[in-house]
Amino acid sequence: MHHPQQQQALSGIRVLDLGEIMQAPVAAQVLGDLGAEVIKVERGVNGDMLRGLDRESLDEGRPSAYFAAVNRNKRSIALNLKTSEGQDILHQLLAEADVLIHSYRTAAVERLGLTYDDLHERYPRLVYGTATGFGETGPYAHKAGQDMLAQALSGMARACGDPSISAYVHPVPTVDYASGMALAQGILAALFERERSGRGQKVSVNLFDTALALQTLESSTLLAYQRETNWVSDWYSGIFETTDGLLLVLGLFRENALGLACKALDIDDLSVQPTFATPQLQAENKEAANAVLRPLVAQLSTAEAAELFDGVDLLCAPLLTLQEALDHPQTRHNGTLVDVEIEGVRTTRLMGNPVTLSRTPAQVHRGVPAVSEHADEILHELGISESDVQTLRNKGVIR
Secondary structure (H helix, E strand, O other), rough: OOOOOOOOOOOOOOEEEEEEOOOHHHHHHHHHHHOOOEEEEOOOOOOOHHOOOOOHHHHHOOOOHHHHOOOOOOEEEEOOOOOHHHHHHHHHHHOOOOEEEHHHHHHHHHHOOOOOHOOOOOOOOOOOEEEEEEOOOOOOOOOOOOOHHHHHHHHHHHHOOOOOOOOOOOOOHHHHHHHHHHHHHHHHHHHHHHHHHOOOOOOEEEEHHHHHHOHHHHHHHHHOOOOOOOOOOOOOOEEEEOOOOOEEEEEEOOHHHHHHHHHHOOOOOOHHHHHHHHHHHHHOOOHHHHHHHHHHHOOOHHHHHHHHHHHHHOOEEEHHHHHHHOHHHHHHHHHOOOEEEOOOOEEEEEEEEOOOOOOOOOOOOOOEOOOOOOHHHHHOOOOOOOOHHHHHOOOEOOO
């Protein structure tokens, strides 16, 4: 699938995506959504490792949904960069590129001769984006990065709202996604600065720093006052079963959240009792208070309970499953999901770009490529003949 592109914010920008898994590919996809031409350079016959991680889909003979999530708006070529011919093709692509993105560890990028120091004099306008697990130097630079490892090392996994749990590793790769978005932000800033200086620069992100940055508020209280902050346990809150689901009620930003909850349910105000007299006491004794409220909420539907709590200006929301959230009318209204063709086989709805531009919005102009789907097309654009393409394929330089 290839739709003619309307003029977009990044039309005319060329990106080489050497990233794998999620962090770097997210950044490249964001740039592609905004109009950049993205070529994904994959390694080996199987390509990006993420293609092989969706075992259930592969067992069913279907393309990886994981890979599809972060690789639309890209063309693909699989290159053997350990060969001189593969290196030569990559450098021909670099000569025309505005941005290079990779997620190689330091040792690997040094072996390939693709460090920033190797490239910046040869390609002075190149914006060089690198995504690592823990940084390019330092005691953990040699380690493979992974979202859950970043959660563990950064303290995120020890931040639990339930005091009975000492650690919780969240299964949603929030750090990977946030780090990819941070990389896209840095690349956009570097492209903007290049308009003034005419020179590219290096943009670096890592999962560890991103995980720490996600805890900006929490680290501030710890660094400034040696006090821990927990947004769940420090304030009154409750998760309530209803006749058809679950409802989360939060006491944040309210001086007497429990009093408002009692008002919503038309019962005597528990906050007049000494046990619940302050926001701190309401947080510390929330289970005792919720033991009174739960039987009342359990008689209501989620919509009925939400309407009552909304009526007293108490923060609340249903706890939906992901499927319910994807089907939610607000999701449809926002246009959050987009139609994407996967490997020319099927079209499905996938998560779109969360950033909305009023005049030059994100678009889907290409689907998700198969491994090396566009190799011939890309090589022909470099002036390589059909017979030479076949020779390269026979020698294992391309797939």
